[in-house]
Amino acid sequence: MVPQFLVSVFMLASIANAHFTIEYPEMRGDSFATGASQYNYPCANVNQTSSTNRTMWPLTGGSLNLDLHHQWTYYFVNLGLGTDYPTFNITLTQQLLNETGIGTLCVPQIVLPVGVTISDGQNASIQVVTVGQSGSALYNCADITFSSTATTLSGSSCTNSSNVAVAVVQASNTTTTSHSTSTPSAASGKRSGLISTGGAAVV
Ligand SMILES: [Cu+2]
Incomplete structure (x- = not known):
């Protein structure tokens, strides 16, 4: 019999090795490094420094490339305007998104919301949040x-x-009799099938 504490240690190790990275724009720093933790809001305890790298983003919004290491996740992208530790009060994901699969997720352009006006040379920060089955982000x-x-x-x-x-x-759909009465369009059929479990999390 495997002692319970050993099981726990192994589970923690596998969780720590997973998480995710932002491949583009360049991540602020190594959130796997000592002292950093992706569990920490707002930016994994990775501090801005005088040498913080800044990627140039188009005024209407730019690309986002994530390397995701979990079987599935909800993810959110937020924007904070300003140079030093801006507040991430502008959401760039207008809908609740459920990503499935381990690997690369690349969004060619995350379009800025209507009403957010950007000037040339404006500094900002992007925050990516993922939330999995445990509820911890x-x-x-x-x-x-x-x-x-x-x-x-x-x-x-x-x-x-x-x-x-x-x-x-x-x-x-709240209809409880059958799943076969409606004929989803080609565009919506497969995608809604991924998530039509009455709100339960999908692995
Ligand atoms: Cu993880």
């Missing part, structure tokens, strides 16, 4: 400068792993 941040000459990643430089998919979480 993971955080990573990247620092950017909005620039009128910046471009988005395109084509082969921004593709998802073949096993990675994203579905918008929506209220499921």
Whole structure:
């Protein structure tokens, strides 16, 4: 019989090795380093320094590339305007998104919400939050400068792993008699199938 504490240690180790990284824009720093923890809001305890790298992002929004290490996650992207530790009060994910699959998730352009006006040279930070089955969130941040000459990643430089998919979480149909009475469109059929479990988490 395996002692319970050993099982716990192994589980913790596997959890710590997972988590996620922001591949683009460049992450503020190593959130796996000693003293950092992705469990820490808002930016995994990774501090900004005078040498903080800033990626140029187009004024209308830029690319986001994540390396995700869990079987599934909800994820959120928030924006904070300012140079030093801005508040992440602008959400860039207008809907609740459920990502499935371990690998690369690349969004060619995260479009800024209507009403958010950006000036050339504006500094900002991006916060990516993932939430899994336990309810505890993971955080990573990247620092950017909005620039009128910046471009988005395109084509082969921004593709998802073949096993990675994203579905918008929506209220499921409350009809209880049958799943076969409606004929979902080709566009919505597969995606809604991923999440039509009455609100329960999907692994
Ligand atoms: Cu993890």
